[in-house]
Structure formats: C-alpha cells, structure tokens
C-alpha cells in the first residue's frame with residue numbers, strides 16, 4: 001500500500017494553513033507540528049513518508065531537525081522550506097542532511113505539488129524495492145530448502161540404487177560360485193585379500209573397497225562351464241582345459257559394456273594372465289595386465305592353494321607361500337607379491 005502521509009513542521013501556523021490549503025486537492029494525509037521536538041516525537045510514533053520542514057524555527061532549526069529525522073527514520077524523504085535570502089547560507093546544511101529537495105518562499109503551488117509528489121514517488125519506490133528484495137530473499141530461502149530436500153532425496157535414491165546394484169552383483173557372483181563352492185566363502189575371501197592388498201599398495205579406502213567389491217565377479221563366467229568339468233575330482237584333459245579357460249571371456253561378456261563395470265570386466269578377463277605373458281586368454285604380460293586383475297591373481301591363487309578343491313587338498317600356509325614365492329615374476333607381479341607377503345606376515349590376509 002502506498003504511503004501518502006506528510007508531516008509539516010513549522011512554527012508559523014499561517015504557513016502550515018497555507019500549505020494544507022494548497023495541498024488539499026492531493027490525496028495526502030497531512031499532519032503538522034509546530035517545533036522540531038514535536039515533529040521528531042510525531043515522526044517516531046507514526047508511519048510518515050515525507051517531512052516538509054521550515055528552516056528558521058526557534059530552539060531547533062530545520063537543518064538540525066531534518067538531520068535527526070534522518071537518523072530516526074532514514075527512509076523518510078526530507079524537504080526543506082526556506083526563504084530565498086537564506087538559501088545560500090543553508091546550502092551546506094541541505095547537503096549535510098541529505099534532503100531530497102527544498103522549496104523557497106514564496107513558492108508556487110505547482111512547485112509545491114511537484115516537489116511533494118516527487119518525494120512520495122521516491123519514498124514509495126524505495127519501499128517497493130525493499131519489499132521486492134525481501135520477497136526475493138525469502139523466495140531464495142524457500143528455494144534453497146527445496147533444493148536441499150531434493151538433493152537429500154536424490155542422495156537417498158542413489159544410495160538405494162547403489163545398494164540394489166551391489167546386491168545384484170553379489171547375487172550373480174554367488175550364483176556363479178555355487179557351482180564351484182556351495183558355501184560362497186571363496187568370493188568373500190578374495191574380496192578381503194584384494195581389499196588388503198589394495199590398501200597396502202597405497203590405494204584409498206574407497207578405491208580399495210571398489211576393486212575388492214568387483215573382485216567377487218572374477219569367476220562369474222564359470223556359469224557357462226559344465227559341472228562335469230568344474231567339479232571333476234581329477235586332472236582336466238586338454239579339451240576340458242580349453243573349455244575351462246573360456247570362463248574369462250564368458251565373464252567379460254556377462255559384464256556388458258557399462259563404464260561402471262569396467263574394473264569387474266578387467267578382473268574377469270585378465271585374472272589368469274601371467275606376469276611373464278604365458279597366461280590366458282590374451283597372453284598379456286607385465287603391466288599391460290590391468291592392475292586389479294594382477295591383484296586378484298595373487299588373492300585367487302593363494303585362496304586356491306590354501307583351500308580344498310575337488311581335485312586337491314588344502315596346502316599348509318607355509319608351503320603355499322613358498323610355492324607362490326617361486327612363481328614371483330612368472331605368474332605374479334613381483335611388487336604385488338612382495339606387498340602380499342608383507343601383509344601376510346602382519347596376519348592381515350587369512
């Protein structure tokens with residue numbers, strides 16, 4: 001709502017009457033005070049948009065009154081009424097008290113109306129700007145709350161999705177593992193060993209966890225291998241070995257082409273590569289073999305040696321480690337094996 005309240009401060013009742021008469025056609029609420037003190041009191045207690053003050057008043061002059069008025073209500077638009085003869089002397093005060101404008105006696109009704117109307121327009125424009133600014137700030141606050149809620153919701157849903165994906169991966173790994181080891185313990189042991197080796201290699205806990213998680217998919221391609229080969233209690237024939245070796249490419253294919261599963265694909269495809277290039281399926285050597293796969297190779301062979309399989313008994317720990325040491329630089333990346341032995345001594349991998 002527009003403010004139209006005008007306060008006239010003048011010690012001359014005649015001047016106040018004249019001003020009121022000349023402004024009677026305008027839609028203002030006009031109040032008056034006969035001194036600076038009375039004007040300030042009224043200003044404090046009322047919602048005034050514009051003050052028009054005479055300069056020459058006893059006790060408190062107009063400049064002093066307007067300066068104090070500015071301190072009390074900085075937004076109130078201030079106009080000084082002064083005689084033409086005193087205008088020059090009053091200019092310093094006018095500038096100092098930052099008045100909106102001044103009227104010189106005698107004033108014309110047009111100058112009076114124009115100055116007062118301009119002052120109200122200025123006042124109401126400033127108030128409207130403040131209102132809009134406040135509204136924008138409130139709306140921004142609301143928007144921030146909505147954004148925050150949305151972010152929380154997206155985060156929650158993302159966690160749910162990630163959990164669902166993880167469960168899916170575990171289910172698939174367990175399904176593949178069931179043909180080999182119905183307890184499903186093998187994949188969790190590989191996961192633990194892989195995590196420990198990654199951490200000992202200096203990878204962050206997040207990265208170690210990620211590689212370890214995908215390590216459980218290393219043998220997912222065994223879903224395609226007949227039980228007669230997987231569970232054969234004795235040595236495999238050459239033909240059976242050829243079939244067995246296809247589990248690497250089969251696993252790599254099962255894991256599709258999404259970037260999310262890139263590490264899982266590398267592990268599934270390359271965990272039977274050898275450091276010396278005599279592995280399968282691609283005959284990669286050295287660090288051309290993806291690092292996660294080289295890590296899983298160590299974890300997988302160690303687990304195979306130290307646990308019973310249909311075709312062999314579990315090896316004692318010392319014998320398994322001695323065998324692996326002999327294969328350093330042949331099957332295993334020597335650096336990774338060194339790290340593995342170090343954490344074995346500390347009793348981390350079991």
Ligand SMILES: [Fe+2]
Nearest residue numbers: 218219271272
């Ligand atoms: Fe394998």
